[in-house]
Amino acid sequence: MSLHKQPDLKEAVLNLSQKEKDKLLVRLVGKDKMLMKQLHFQLLEDQIDLEDRIEKLKERLQDLFAEGRHSIKNLPMYSHYKGLQMLLRQASGIINEHEKITKDKFSEVECRIYILKEAFQRFPRLFEPTAIHPGLKLAEYVKARLRITTNKFDKLHEDLQFDLQESMQQVLDFAQEHGLI
Template identity: 40%
Template sequence: MKLAEHKDLKIAITNLPVKEKDKLLLRLIAKDKVLTEHLHYKLLEDERDLEYRKENIKADIESQISELKKLNVKEALVKVRKMITSVNHFYKVTKDSFGEVELKFFILGIIPLDYKRSLFGYKDFGFLFATFYVKTVSITLNKFNKLHEDLQFDLSENINQLLSKIYSSKLASAAEAADLPKEI
């Protein structure tokens, strides 16, 4: 049931006494961890906390890179997906578009593109890794293009380095197939 479809319910809720509304609101918030974290961020944190969150994610990613180089492509794909998921969670909590794009390009730029061959299914997972990686770059580039031009300027050098890295690796054909630019 959507609230927009039930205008009478919306009116009834707004007419509730403040104490009862607060009680209901707190019960609803407690059921959703992301909403709880978002409200904590919005109501109790400031710009320093946003930078602290970004630095924590970067430090966590950097600590995993040496381990990532030792994995086969299947295991690496799982780890990289978790890294990107952590940035998606960051965005859900902070609604910081620039931070999301910055962190995703940081991850995509720092992770290695060559992994050990596994005995079984290397080609399948190699293809899945390449597809995931290139699609993530493409989606992030679309988000990058929606940012203000001053913010785009701040990230453009890192993005060009990433695109150069992609086109000088085994992922070049996948990047061309996905119409990734060679530079921005």
């Protein structure tokens, strides 16, 4: 139940003393880990911290793909399709968390392009036409990721798009070659 559907409760909360509101706020923030991370970033971090976060994010994604190289092979087999889809989901989750905390659109798009490019470069055979169900599911998942990434890319300022244009074009070329768009 949300507060805007409870106008009486909202009014009662607004009428509390400042001290009581502060106590409630601290208790509520402590119950939501994502909210705590967002507030920490907004209130206690600056541009240098954002750059550090972006570097750590890129390192995590690189490590994730390096680990994936050992368990996922570039062979069109059931387990490899499933493994790559799980890897891409995990990488997307890491990027989603980064974006929710920082609201930094450029690094989000940059990292989304990176994971697609890495998947295409490391595992091109997994994107060839197949009748294996996990292969079809992987293709559908990647199509959705491509749409999301393309939409977010298109919303960036043209100067920012310019910085990512080459990588984005490589991703789109591969996707078109393999019938993903």
